Amino acid sequence: MFSAFLLILKRDLLLAMRRRSEIFTVLFFFIVVISLFPLGISTEDQLLKQIAPGVVWVAALLASTLALDRLFSDDYEDGTLEQMTLAPVSLPIVVLAKIIAHWLLTGLPLVLISPLVGLFYHLPFESIKVMMLVLLLGTPVLSMLGAIAAALTLGLRGGGVLVSLLVLPLYIPVLVYGAGAISTSMVEGLSIQPYVLLLSAFMLLAIIFSPWATAAAIKISIE
Amino acid sequence: MNEFFHMGGFGAYIWSAMGVAALLMVLEPMTLMYRRRAVIAQIKRTKRLEERRTNNQKN
Amino acid sequence: MKINWFKYSAPMNFYPLAGKLIPIFWIAAILFITLGLYWGFFKTADVLSDQKQYYRIIYVHVASAWMAMWLYAVMVAWAMIGLVFNTRLSFMMASATAITGTVMTVIALATGAIWGKTSWGTWWDWDPKLTSFLILLFVYIGYIALQSAIDDVRRSDKASALLALVGLALVPIIYYAVNCPDPNECASLHQESSLERVESNILIAMFVTTFGFWMYSFATILMRVRIIILERERKTSWVSKLKEFNG
Numbered sequence: 001m002f003s004a005f006l007l008i009l010k011r012d013l014l015l016a017m018r019r020r021s022e023i024f025t026v027l028f029f030f031i032v033v034i035s036l037f038p039l040g041i042s043t044e045d046q047l048l049k050q051i052a053p054g055v056v057w058v059a060a061l062l063a064s065t066l067a068l069d070r071l072f073s074d075d076y077e078d079g080t081l082e083q084m085t086l087a088p089v090s091l092p093i094v095v096l097a098k099i100i101a102h103w104l105l106t107g108l109p110l111v112l113i114s115p116l117v118g119l120f121y122h123l124p125f126e127s128i129k130v131m132m133l134v135l136l137l138g139t140p141v142l143s144m145l146g147a148i149a150a151a152l153t154l155g156l157r158g159g160g161v162l163v164s165l166l167v168l169p170l171y172i173p174v175l176v177y178g179a180g181a182i183s184t185s186m187v188e189g190l191s192i193q194p195y196v197l198l199l200s201a202f203m204l205l206a207i208i209f210s211p212w213a214t215a216a217a218i219k220i221s222i223e
Numbered sequence: 224m225n226e227f228f229h230m231g232g233f234g235a236y237i238w239s240a241m242g243v244a245a246l247l248m249v250l251e252p253m254t255l256m257y258r259r260r261a262v263i264a265q266i267k268r269t270k271r272l273e274e275r276r277t278n279n280q281k282n
Numbered sequence: 283m284k285i286n287w288f289k290y291s292a293p294m295n296f297y298p299l300a301g302k303l304i305p306i307f308w309i310a311a312i313l314f315i316t317l318g319l320y321w322g323f324f325k326t327a328d329v330l331s332d333q334k335q336y337y338r339i340i341y342v343h344v345a346s347a348w349m350a351m352w353l354y355a356v357m358v359a360w361a362m363i364g365l366v367f368n369t370r371l372s373f374m375m376a377s378a379t380a381i382t383g384t385v386m387t388v389i390a391l392a393t394g395a396i397w398g399k400t401s402w403g404t405w406w407d408w409d410p411k412l413t414s415f416l417i418l419l420f421v422y423i424g425y426i427a428l429q430s431a432i433d434d435v436r437r438s439d440k441a442s443a444l445l446a447l448v449g450l451a452l453v454p455i456i457y458y459a460v461n462c463p464d465p466n467e468c469a470s471l472h473q474e475s476s477l478e479r480v481e482s483n484i485l486i487a488m489f490v491t492t493f494g495f496w497m498y499s500f501a502t503i504l505m506r507v508r509i510i511i512l513e514r515e516r517k518t519s520w521v522s523k524l525k526e527f528n529g
Contacts, residue, residue: 148448152441156431165427166445169420170452173459180463194465202455213448220440240339240396241319244346244389248498251385255505262512263526270522 004089005097012101015074026067027109033059034117045122052121053182056131057175060110060139065164067106068146071098072218076154082222091218092211099147099211100140107139123186130185130192137199138178144203144210145170151217174202291369293511294520300504307504311497318345318491325483336400337484343397345492346389349499350418353383357425358450361443371507373439374514376446377429378506382499384422391415410461417456421449435514 016023037055038048075081075098084094114135118128149167153159181195290296322341357379364372394412395405406412425442432438515521 145452149445152428152445153431158431162427162431165420166424169417169424170449170456172417173452173455176459176463177465180465184464184466190466198465209451213444217441217444220437220444223437236336236396236400237338240342240393243392243396244342247385247389251382251502252505255502255509259505259509259512262509262516266512266516266521267527269516270527 001089001093005093008094008097009101012098013104016101016105022070023105023109026063026106027113029066030059030063030110031113031116033062035120038120048121049123049186050183052117052123052127053131053179054175055121056114056117056135056182057138057179060135060178061142061168061171061175062164063110064106064139064142064146065167066160067102068143068150068163068167069160071102071143071147071150072154073150073159076222081154081218085219085222091215095147095151095214095218096207096211099143099214102147103140103143107143110139111135123182127182127185131182133196134178134181134199137196137203138174141174141199141202141206142171144206147210147214148217151214151221154218154221174199177202291371293371293374293515294518296371297508297511297524300508304501304504304508307497307501311494311501314490314494314497316494318487318489318494321490322484322487325487336397339393339397339400340484341487341491343390343393344488345495346386346393347415348492349495350383350386350390350415352496353379353386353499354418354422354450357383358446361446364439365443365447370439370514371511373443374507374510375503376443377426377439378503378510379499380422380425380429381506382502384419384426385502386495386499387415387419387422391419410457413460414457417460421453425449 034055037051041047041051072081075084085091087094111132114131115128117123118125118131123131146163146167149163149170152166153162156162177195177198181192181199184190184192184195290299319341322338357376360372360376360379363369364376391412394415398407398412399405425446428445429438429442432441512521521527
């Protein structure tokens with residue numbers, strides 16, 4: 001079972017590496033959205049620090065919803081996904097591998113580029129560390145929840161917009177606590193531990209339940 | 224300012240709240256009635272078409 | 283008397299039953315809403331002085347808010363029954379419930395905004411209750427959007443049912459996040475809804491109006507389900523034998 005997991009993971013990563021431009025599209029979308037806010041609101045130091053947590057998270061939510069479209073659609077169109085549902089490996093394992101591959105390609109780059117945002121928004125070093133930590137904990141949840149919606153909308157016209165409509169309201173807890181942690185890190189004497197614990201709990205719950213729900217959704221969409 | 228607004232000015236608020244609720248709760252069944260009529264008309268039409276087709280085949 | 287409930291899980295048998303029930307629910311709805319509002323407007327004069335006149339908004343506001351939440355639960359229940367027993371009618375009930383639920387949410391938000399203007403001096407406040415209802419509206423709309431985006435009836439039924447289930451699983455977490463954005467102190471700035479503190483005449487009016495709204499929901503949901511049945515079963519012989527099409 002584990003070997004099947006690794007196999008799918010490796011395959012998805014390999015496929016994505018052949019078309020690297022897609023990874024960069026998501027990444028640059030993130031950066032562009034983030035650099036629009038100071039131009040639209042104000043370039044004043046204090047204000048930028050204040051809005052940075054929310055802006056980073058909203059940009060991350062949008063970037064990850066945009067990327068969701070690619071999660072299953074290629075495999076769905078060429079019939080690979082159907083093969084996977086018929087294979088003797090349990091579908092949730094396959095789905096988990098695909099989601100993790102997807103996160104490595106679209107979520108992890110956001111985490112790694114986020115210090116740049118810190119520079120853009122004059123964040124203190126401490127907050128940049130917190131931001132990377134909460135993005136590391138939160139973006140997998142986004143991929144996991146998004147996978148369910150992506151599976152439900154397989155092959156539909158205008159699927160991309162529909163996915164964002166379905167999934168953005170469900171992202172709210174991650175947004176609230178993810179942004180809250182970064183804001184709190186800028187206040188002296190407040191602990192960010194509760195935020196980190198809550199986000200970790202979300203991630204564990206998502207890892208346990210999302211592959212099952214996604215597998216069920218794939219079966220509904222394919223049958 | 225607030226004081227001024229609150230003096231007897233509640234009527235507008237109360238009635239607009241009631242109005243919004245009443246409007247939506249009248250519109251909803253009305254659209255349903257309209258939709259039902261449309262569906263029935265459509266089914267009637269296809270039924271008539273089919274009957275005509277079977278009659279033509281008989282002749 | 284023994285009623286065979288399974289008989290009514292077939293659209294063919296449910297359609298005429300719903301047709302008979304709709305007028306009853308309409309009469310009940312009009313009766314109870316009128317009664318509730320009459321009580322609220324004319325039996326509370328001594329409690330609601332000029333300063334507190336705006337309380338009268340609450341009858342409609344609370345009734346629609348309760349129904350909006352309750353209908354979501356009803357919708358998920360029908361979706362779950364549909365997924366477990368694979369009955370067509372349950373899915374139809376779920377999708378019929380969604381739209382009335384959306385209407386109730388909109389009424390709750392609109393009257394809530396008007397209420398907010400009178401009592402807090404602002405149309406909108408990002409307080410937990412209003413935010414929760416806004417999210418409830420988004421969830422309803424997502425459900426309806428997904429359902430209408432899928433042409434295949436079987437897939438659209440099941441997919442939206444699954445979405446409703448996922449939504450239900452996440453609702454407590456979203457509710458918690460909205461209520462307690464800062465886990466370090468977790469003080470909700472919101473007034474708790476405390477039914478005990480409310481004067482009994484207002485409470486009576488509120489409950490009676492809510493009951494009327496409930497009857498209204500029954501009536502509209504049954505009307506909508508009948509339309510959905512006709513749309514989906516138009517090819518069957520029992521539909522073409524209905525008196526709607528013969529006479």
